[in-house]
Amino acid sequence: TAIYIEYDQNNDIYGDNDQIPSQLQTESFGIPTMFRVGFSYPFLLSDANKFLLAVDAMHQNDNSESLNVGAEWILFKSLSIRSGYRNLFMQDLEGGLVLGAGLSFRSASYLLYIDYAWADYGLLDYTQRFSFGLGF
Numbered sequence: 001t002a003i004y005i006e007y008d009q010n011n012d013i014y015g016d017n018d019q020i021p022s023q024l025q026t027e028s029f030g031i032p033t034m035f036r037v038g039f040s041y042p043f044l045l046s047d048a049n050k051f052l053l054a055v056d057a058m059h060q061n062d063n064s065e066s067l068n069v070g071a072e073w074i075l076f077k078s079l080s081i082r083s084g085y086r087n088l089f090m091q092d093l094e095g096g097l098v099l100g101a102g103l104s105f106r107s108a109s110y111l112l113y114i115d116y117a118w119a120d121y122g123l124l125d126y127t128q129r130f131s132f133g134l135g136f
Helices: none
Strands: 002-007 020-025 034-044 050-060 066-075 079-088 097-106 111-120 126-135
Antiparallel strands (some): 034 050, 079 097, 097 111
16 A cells, blocks of 8 residues: 655755655555444342452454453342452463452442552553542
8 A cells, every 4th residue: 555645854854855756655554443242141149248259352454362350249239249350361461460449338328439450561561540429
């Protein structure tokens, strides 16, 4: 594929021809695409305790196949403990471990929740995220 441009051979010189017709040659490449499939399964331990396991697999045309795995344990319908790992088996993986917790408070007319998450990003260090929500 060719891209036609106007080129200036030397930007430091004024008065020269800065509109030389030129052509850039590019190679073709595929558009990055990803196929993703996943599933989750809840385990009911009791009326107040649940455990959720989730897995999703990814196939990307510009990287290797990888898995995301995660789990959440909900205690007493108000405390959640979460853990997971992102991009397991991916080439050149940077980080991947994710940990979190959350609290939810329910009343007859609203739901209030607070969540915290910590995620490892390898060379980019880690992130901490807080979220607050209100539902009606």
